[in-house]
Amino acid sequence: MINTELIERLIELSLISGYVKDGEAPLSLILISYPETAKTRMILKFNAKHSIEASDLSAKPISTVIIPLLDKDEIHHIIIPDMVKVLAHRPSTVDATIGFLNNLMEEGIKKNLFFGQMFEFKERKKCGIITALTFDYFYKMFKKWREIGFTSRFLPVSFKYSEDTVLEINSSILDDKIFDDIRNVKKIKKKKVEIPREIGSRIMLLASDIAKEQSKETVVVGVQGGKTKRIPVQIYGFRLHRQMRKLASSIALSNGRTIVNWNDMTELEYLKDFIRLPRNPKVI
Numbered sequence: 001m002i003n004t005e006l007i008e009r010l011i012e013l014s015l016i017s018g019y020v021k022d023g024e025a026p027l028s029l030i031l032i033s034y035p036e037t038a039k040t041r042m043i044l045k046f047n048a049k050h051s052i053e054a055s056d057l058s059a060k061p062i063s064t065v066i067i068p069l070l071d072k073d074e075i076h077h078i079i080i081p082d083m084v085k086v087l088a089h090r091p092s093t094v095d096a097t098i099g100f101l102n103n104l105m106e107e108g109i110k111k112n113l114f115f116g117q118m119f120e121f122k123e124r125k126k127c128g129i130i131t132a133l134t135f136d137y138f139y140k141m142f143k144k145w146r147e148i149g150f151t152s153r154f155l156p157v158s159f160k161y162s163e164d165t166v167l168e169i170n171s172s173i174l175d176d177k178i179f180d181d182i183r184n185v186k187k188i189k190k191k192k193v194e195i196p197r198e199i200g201s202r203i204m205l206l207a208s209d210i211a212k213e214q215s216k217e218t219v220v221v222g223v224q225g226g227k228t229k230r231i232p233v234q235i236y237g238f239r240l241h242r243q244m245r246k247l248a249s250s251i252a253l254s255n256g257r258t259i260v261n262w263n264d265m266t267e268l269e270y271l272k273d274f275i276r277l278p279r280n281p282k283v284i
Contacts, residue, residue, distance in 0.1 A: 018076030026128035211237025
């Protein structure tokens with residue numbers, strides 16, 4: 001079995017996070033790796049009732065499909081198998097789409113004007129995004145997205161394959177053994193999940209560790225004389241702390257509990273190692 005189970009578990013838990021009742025937006029997840037690493041296939045394995053798959057996203061589908069579904073509380077996740085298609089539109093369309101998603105993924109939207117269409121919801125609507133990008137395309141967008149806070153709205157899952165895994169995949173292709181089972185994410189009644197303070201303290205430390213590692217990431221900036229240099233990305237980890245609490249709550253809820261316990265934390269410790277920016281991808 002190719003070692004992608006924990007990545008797939010993170011996708012599943014992100015979808016389950018839509019059933020955690022805490023006022024926060026559902027988790028958003030972005031898979032980052034080389035081409036041909038089955039990012040899209042992993043995402044498309046999952047079928048969740050309150051999600052919609054959007055192979056492309058621009059002004060018209062947002063206006064005619066996404067906004068009405070949000071209004072009726074019928075979705076808590078938008079699945080975009082390959083973000084490159086969204087980014088292939090003209091710049092003004094891409095900027096408007098990313099701006100809409102940026103708000104939707106955290107503070108939510110209630111009343112807005114989008115490409116000339118005014119809409120207003122009775123209450124603020126929030127939604128998670130699950131998507132994928134290659135390393136190169138992520139870095140192409142990184143500086144711009146970082147400036148508007150878009151990248152930090154995602155839990156980044158950056159990975160690459162070891163030589164053994166590459167051999168295993170090729171052997172599976174040779175033997176015609178590769179297949180994708182559709183995995184249905186069970187609908188769960190929305191519930192509040194309690195995090196005991198001592199467990200919350202541990203989550204805070206885990207988030208701090210990840211933030212310190214992510215702060216080693218660099219971004220290219222212009223300097224005097226038309227030259228460029230790389231500077232470290234400063235990540236305080238406040239948003240990441242909330243995301244990790246949400247992830248712990250999703251683990252508990254997936255196990256039929258409304259209180260996070262230390263068994264849930266054991267799983268969180270394993271999953272934490274996959275939450276990385278591309279500077280230091282997880283080797284699987």
